[in-house]
Amino acid sequence: MSDSHGQWRDGDEWAEEARRHFEAGRLKEAETALRQALSRSPDRPEWHFHLGRLLEQADRPDEARESYLRCHELDPDAPEPLLAAAGVGDAEENPEDARQALALVERAVSLDRSRDEAHARRIVLLDVLGRHDDARTAFYEAQEFVERPTFSLIAMADRLEEAGDLPRAAWCYREALRHDAEFSEVRRLYARCLARQGEHPKALQHYMHVLREMPGDTDTLLDCAELLWQLKREGEAIEKLHRVVELEPANVRAHHMLGALEMRASRWDRAVLEFELVLKLEPDRAMVRLDLAEAQLRRGRAEEGRASLRAFMEASGPWHAWREGDESRPASEERTAEHCARAGGLLMAAGMWDDAARVVSHLARACPDRADAWRALARACFESGDLAGGSHAAERVLAIEPRCVISHHNLALAALRQGDLDLAWRRARLGLRIARTDEGLRRIRSRVAFARLRKWLRL
Numbered sequence: 001m002s003d004s005h006g007q008w009r010d011g012d013e014w015a016e017e018a019r020r021h022f023e024a025g026r027l028k029e030a031e032t033a034l035r036q037a038l039s040r041s042p043d044r045p046e047w048h049f050h051l052g053r054l055l056e057q058a059d060r061p062d063e064a065r066e067s068y069l070r071c072h073e074l075d076p077d078a079p080e081p082l083l084a085a086a087g088v089g090d091a092e093e094n095p096e097d098a099r100q101a102l103a104l105v106e107r108a109v110s111l112d113r114s115r116d117e118a119h120a121r122r123i124v125l126l127d128v129l130g131r132h133d134d135a136r137t138a139f140y141e142a143q144e145f146v147e148r149p150t151f152s153l154i155a156m157a158d159r160l161e162e163a164g165d166l167p168r169a170a171w172c173y174r175e176a177l178r179h180d181a182e183f184s185e186v187r188r189l190y191a192r193c194l195a196r197q198g199e200h201p202k203a204l205q206h207y208m209h210v211l212r213e214m215p216g217d218t219d220t221l222l223d224c225a226e227l228l229w230q231l232k233r234e235g236e237a238i239e240k241l242h243r244v245v246e247l248e249p250a251n252v253r254a255h256h257m258l259g260a261l262e263m264r265a266s267r268w269d270r271a272v273l274e275f276e277l278v279l280k281l282e283p284d285r286a287m288v289r290l291d292l293a294e295a296q297l298r299r300g301r302a303e304e305g306r307a308s309l310r311a312f313m314e315a316s317g318p319w320h321a322w323r324e325g326d327e328s329r330p331a332s333e334e335r336t337a338e339h340c341a342r343a344g345g346l347l348m349a350a351g352m353w354d355d356a357a358r359v360v361s362h363l364a365r366a367c368p369d370r371a372d373a374w375r376a377l378a379r380a381c382f383e384s385g386d387l388a389g390g391s392h393a394a395e396r397v398l399a400i401e402p403r404c405v406i407s408h409h410n411l412a413l414a415a416l417r418q419g420d421l422d423l424a425w426r427r428a429r430l431g432l433r434i435a436r437t438d439e440g441l442r443r444i445r446s447r448v449a450f451a452r453l454r455k456w457l458r459l
Helices: 002-008 011-023 027-040 045-057 061-074 080-087 095-111 116-128 132-145 150-162 166-179 184-197 200-213 218-230 234-247 252-264 268-281 286-299 302-315 333-349 353-366 371-384 387-400 405-417 421-434 439-458
Strands: none
Touching (some): 027 045, 116 132, 116 150, 150 184, 184 200, 218 252, 252 286, 302 333, 302 353, 371 387, 387 405
């Protein structure tokens, strides 16, 4: 009976049923009803547009794009379906997809130059394709044709911030706020940009402004907690993080920051609990294992610390991939080198000299002018029994810092262990020219002299 009734229903009735299903979250039933509506009136562009939205939510991007483009064919003067088709998928990850999306956005801009969303999308795609000058030109066009270019300003600010041009990015965010002072997300981004520039009091003021309007905004709470941490206002930072955990008990970033703050306060047991919880929630966060290992070692649980470090070595890839923090932005090489140096230091503290030598060797080769890296490598090699590797690393230290007494000491000691008494004597004398009163070098010289005497007596 219902099937026969359905055959007589017109397209508008089917479209209304599709709307009800969609609002209730029944995507499959909504699609069936909407296709029934289109089978009766295939030339209704708005229904093709709604079908595209539905298919996009169902994670069927190719079909969604096809529906949007069909909508554009039926209504060629409307820019919305072109923009929707350009936004399907992740064009920013694939240059060919970005070029196709840009062609659609360019057509949308030509149809309506006053549409801020179209200009913003165009700026992003041009920048993704490396056409930075064209992106700036598109930004200036948006300022000319759009009455309130809020989204264009945000898009340009994001590009500038990613390129490290923080002053101009901050200007763009400030202008966007001038057009829309109630746009809380822009105020949060502006505060983050100010914090990155070192304008901490001003950044904190804007974070607090957002939290007064939206006290449960977890992104703002997290950013504000991070700033308070930098300002050494740990108690207020912890308060903000506990608020985040109340709202989102499984928030990984909040638990990680709480663990780091507990570490700063020397509360090792609490730090261990927080880091272990982070790894339960997100086991792939390899760098957290370093934090956990440090807390365990400081707690006096050496074997647990070594187990965490072994898990870190198994889970982590090449040292240049050790990047963590803001996942939306790649870490700088300096930050990555810092992670590598920290891993090497913890491995040495745990007595895992072979692993330490392997890790620090990557750092030393990547940062050949860092004497501290070569010095750490020399120690790791000597402790692991690799006298040749340790001697080579110590020589590299002396090429950078010729007056490094510890390197002279290590080279003399390595020569003595290898039985080369003449080389050990020369090394000790070179070191004593720099540090005449160094007891370690004097002892080595005495040991060489005694070894020479024993050798002479045997002869």
